[in-house]
Amino acid sequence: MGGVDVTGAADRPWWSDAVGYEVYIRSFADGDGDGVGDLHGLADRLDHLAWLGIDIVWISPCYPSPRHDGGYDVADYLRAADDLGGDAALDRVIGGAHDRGMRVVLDLVPNHTSSEHPWFQRARRSRDAPERSRYLWRDGATPGPPEQGGTPPNNWVSHFGGPAWSYDRVTDQWWCHLFLPEQPDLDWSDPEVSAAFExxxxxxxxxxxxxxxxxVAHGLVKHPDLPDLPPATGPDRVDPAEAANPVDPAEAANPIDPDDPLDAHDQLDHRYDVNQEGVRDVYRRWRRIADRHGALLLGEVYLLDPEQLSPYLSGDGLHLAFWFGSVHTEWDAAAVRGVLRRGADVAPGHVAWIIGSHDVSRAPTRFGGGDIGRRRALALATLQFCLPGVPFVYQGDELGLEDVAVPPERADDPIVTRAGVTARSRDVCRTPMPWAPGPGLGFSGAADPSPEPWLPMGPRRDTDTVSVQREDPDSLLHRWRALVALRHSEPALVEAPVEWLTEEGPVIAFRRGPLITVANAGSVAETWAPPGQSSAWVLAFDAAGRGDGQRLTGPLELAPADAVVLRSDEHS
Incomplete structure (x- = not known):
């Protein structure tokens, strides 16, 4: 496997030239034939990731959980869930990944626990419970239960709609939850919380x-006074998760809809409930632990203002943080160029790049669907793979998978089941991975009969599967594999600074040492000439698969959504 050396280069960390891969565990591969993905299924499919060239396997939460929110409501942080295979299966994944030269990154959920976590169960027994201080409890602004006029401590709103507070009748107080009531927020000012997570x-x-x-790496610490949030005004009226750039209203992706319960969250200025100064102190302590083990800390810091994001990546903070601008931009040259440049400027080499995740519509769907959507998604990935930082693939990106419509009666996402907002369902990007032609498209392996998967497969075709695309050298899967190989083979993609070659127009181009990356983000064919003599440039990678290794004989002819990487002989 052509990934990072297990010891890392002497002068840089092991992840610096890595490529990561997100496994949404319940939808990756079903190893026990019950229709739900699990750790044994992942262990059985590690060869696919190794063949693709992956270095980092990031696994979504696999801990015991009632799964009110996809496993991000953790009931026990110290073991793997039995229904996903338990500790033995996780050990098999870790050992199998290491044997193949890959690293394993688990998903840690420190902002909140499950309401079924023993800490919270004990904390609810009385105001004097020893575990009480581990959570955010407050008296109501108006005393008493809600049906008698009692009101929450402040105006904070949950990401899933409704107040970010729930009333506890036993102790006559409210607990804070920025997400579901079943996900009570921890109080990170309590030293026992810090000690437990260490x-x-x-x-x-x-x-x-x-x-x-x-x-939710930016959300652990809240303002100690828990003050009301002021209304957002102007460009800040759009929540960071709903805009390509929160300081540029022209790029707002979704206007506020007063009839959408989720938009109540977007109408507030979140200056007190997230991104507080003390949260970075948590990561300084964790960094000392991680560095002793040579381990990676990768933050989901959902802030789209580079000036707010960059402090998390200071020398003693997180090693990497995701840049989410790319998943909230339309396919437009100015918008794409803008989010890439802002992301590249955050903290060069410390940004994790994505075109999709378990939380957003799949890139081919966002970018128009069908062949053009898949080509645009690969073009964006090509640009990201060639910028400083660490690119991540979300399972199915390499196959060009699109969203699958999930009917409300099959929904799992609380955005649908609780808030009733079908249009924002995340289930559409979480449907099972297609592995091979046949019943269930191989998701449950050789199980006979093949069980109904936990989410519908939708109209997937045999040509969407791993096995069919692997046998076709012209498939999208092989293009993604070639892109990963390029990332591993070119030291300039780790070491060289970025020189932007186009400032406007449909062609996006930048140079790093001997390499130039070029993409046509316009709607018509474009011609673009690299610097110097055309014959000095060789196609190191062509997203369309037409000419890897060919020497240019003239200017590039770029169809819409074409992307190429050129290598100069003069810098060999």
Missing amino acids: EILESWFARGVDGFRID
């Missing part, structure tokens, strides 16, 4: 885990 880190590192992706 033990969690140490425990998993001792078991061979190579790092953590940190969920």
Whole structure:
């Protein structure tokens, strides 16, 4: 496998030239034939990731959980869920990945626990419970239960709609939850919370885990006074998760809809409930632990203002943080160029790039669907793979998978089941991975009969499957594999600075050492000439698969959504 050296280069960390891959565990591969993906299924399919050239396997939460929110409501942080295969299966994944030269990153959820976590169960028994201080409890602004006029402590709103507070009748107080009521927020001012999570880190590192992706990494610490949030005005009226750039109203992706319960969250200025100064102190402590183990800390810091994001990536903070601008931009040259440049400027080499994840519509669907959507998605990935940082693939990106419509009666996402907002369902990007022609498209392996998968497969075709695309050298899967190989083979993609060659227009181009990456983000064919003599440039990668290794004989002829990487002989 052509990934990172297990020891890392002497002068840089092991992840610096890596390519990551997100496994949404319940939808990746079903190893026990019950229609739900699990850890044994992942272990059985590690060869696919190794063949693709993946270095980092990021696994969505696989801990015991009632799964009110896809496993991001954790009931026990120190073991793997039995229904996903338990600790033995996770050990098999870790060992199998290491044997293939890959690293394993688990998903850590430190902002909140499950309401079924023993801490919260004990905290609810009385105001004097020892675990009470581990959560955010407050008296109501107006005393009493809601049906008697009692009101929450402040005006904070949950991401899933409704107040970010729920009333506890036993103790006559309210608990805070920025997400579901079943996801009570921890109080990170309590030293026992800090100590417990440091033990969690140490425990998993001792078991061979190579790092953590940190969920809601900007949200752990709240303002100590828990003040009301002011209304957002002007460009800030759009929540960071709904805009390509929160300081540019012209790029707002979704206007506020007063009839959408989720938009109540977007109408507030979130200056007190997220991105507080103390949260970075948490990561400084974790960094000291991680560095002792040579482990990676990767933050889901959902801030689209580079000036707010960059402090998380200071020398003693997180190693990497995702840049989410690319998943909230339309296919438009100015918009794409803007989010790439802002992301590249955050903290060069410390940004994790994505075109999709388990939380957003798949890139081919966002970019128009069908062949043009798939080509645009690969073009964006090509640009990202060639910028400083670490690119991540979301399962199915390499196959060009599009969204699958999930009927409300099959929905799992609380955005649908609780808030009733079908249009924002995340289930559409979480449907099972298609592996091979046949019943269930191979998701449940050789299970006979093949069970109904937990989410519908939708209108997937045999040509969407891994096995069919692997046998076709002209398939999208092979183009993605070639892109990963390019990333591994070119030191300039790790070491060289970025020189932007186009400032406007449909062609996006930049140079890094001997390489130039070019994409046509316009709607018509474009001609673009690289610097110097055309014959000095060779096609190192062509997203369309027409001419890897060919020497240019003239200016590039770029169809819409074409992307290429050129290598100069003069810098060989």
